[in-house]
Amino acid sequence: DAGVIQSPRHEVTEMGQEVTLRCKPISGHDYLFWYRQTMMRGLELLIYFNNNVPIDDSGMPEDRFSAKMPNASFSTLKIQPSEPRDSAVYFCASSFRWANYGYTFGSGTRLTVV
Amino acid sequence: RKEVEQDPGPFNVPEGATVAFNCTYSNSASQSFFWYRQDCRKEPKLLMSVYSSGNEDGRFTAQLNRASQYISLLIRDSKLSDSATYLCVVNANTGGFKTIFGAGTRLFVKA
Numbered sequence: 001d002a003g004v005i006q007s008p009r010h011e012v013t014e015m016g017q018e019v020t021l022r023c024k025p026i027s028g029h030d031y032l033f034w035y036r037q038t039m040m041r042g043l044e045l046l047i048y049f050n051n052n053v054p055i056d057d058s059g060m061p062e063d064r065f066s067a068k069m070p071n072a073s074f075s076t077l078k079i080q081p082s083e084p085r086d087s088a089v090y091f092c093a094s095s096f097r098w099a100n101y102g103y104t105f106g107s108g109t110r111l112t113v114v
Numbered sequence: 115r116k117e118v119e120q121d122p123g124p125f126n127v128p129e130g131a132t133v134a135f136n137c138t139y140s141n142s143a144s145q146s147f148f149w150y151r152q153d154c155r156k157e158p159k160l161l162m163s164v165y166s167s168g169n170e171d172g173r174f175t176a177q178l179n180r181a182s183q184y185i186s187l188l189i190r191d192s193k194l195s196d197s198a199t200y201l202c203v204v205n206a207n208t209g210g211f212k213t214i215f216g217a218g219t220r221l222f223v224k225a
Contacts, residue, residue, distance in 0.1 A: 033213075043158070043201075043215040056210060091157055098211050102148045102203075105157035 006092050006106035013113055018080040021109045023092030024073055031098045034067055034077050035091040037108075043091075049075065050098070082113045115140055117214045118204050124220035131192050135219050137185040137202030141212075147178055149187045150201040152218065158201055161187075192223045 005024040013019055025032045033048040047057040052069045060067070064083070069075040079086055089110050093103040120137045127133050135149075147164035162169065164176040164185050175188040185202055202216035 042217050045213065048211075098205070100146060102150075102160040102163060103158075103213075105159070107157050 004092055004094050004104050004106035006090075006109055008109060009107065010110045011112070013082055013111075015083055015113055016081040017113075018078065019082045019086075019111060019113075021077040021090050021092075021111070023075045023077070023106060025075070025092070025094030026104055027073065029094035029096050029104075031095045032069060032075050033093040033095075033103065034075070035093065035105075036088045037091060038088045046077070079111075082111075084113045087112050116217075117141060118202055118216040120200075120202050120216040121219045123218075124222055126222045126224065127192055129192060129194060129223055129225055131223075132188065132190050133192055133221060134189075135187040135200050135202070135221075137187075137216055139183050139185070139202075139204045139214070141204070141206045141208065141214075142183065143208050144183075144204045144206040146205040147185050148203040148205075149174075149176055149185075150203055150215075152199045152201060154198075158215075161200070189221075192221075194223050194225060197221055197223045 007022045030051050034046040035043050037043045046059045047067045048055055049069045067077045089108045091105050091108045093105045095103045118139050125133055149161040150158040151161045152158040162171050162176050164178045166178050168177040173190045177186045199218040199220045201218045204214050206212050
């Protein structure tokens with residue numbers, strides 16, 4: 001199993017540009033999570049999906065953030081327009097039956113907005 | 115009060131030492147518990163689940179005390195490669211699934 005695959009690994013963009021982060025979860029996992037990690041705030045849950053349906057997006061900071069999961073093997077997190085304070089590492093994670101087995105994280109996308 | 119609190123760290127220990135991490139949680143409806151390890155500039159990785167009966171995996175022992183709402187991780191005979199941040203994670207179902215990550219405790223093992 002290739003694990004959770006995220007792309008790109010690194011993204012540097014200018015303020016105001018659109019950024020799209022991509023994630024392929026582990027096949028068979030029914031939950032997908034998007035997290036953001038910074039030194040100041042640690043790991044923050046942005047949104048999670050169950051069977052491709054968004055369940056809780058209360059962690060999405062603003063309307064500039066949106067996430068989709070068009071099928072079981074693909075999800076995107078979009079920031080439009082991006083701002084310097086969005087600079088962070090964004091992790092995608094997937095799990096089977098949510099609480100029972102823990103998460104598998106992708107290697108993350110390190111986003112820098114200048 | 116934070117929902118999940120960990121020792122602030124960092125812990126600096128010599129190779130071969132035994133080190134213990136503690137974690138407390140505030141939600142009595144919490145259902146499942148985990149320890150994750152995160153290396154510098156890497157993703158968190160599941161280290162072990164924590165069961166009420168306690169569980170052991172090689173040099174690592176995890177324990178859960180539901181009455182005190184307390185989780186621990188013990189590392190025996192620590193290695194240089196154990197240097198990382200250890201995250202306590204608590205799952206609860208309180209009208210909706212909720213996962214809380216602790217802030218993590220940094221461990222440095224020195225030769």
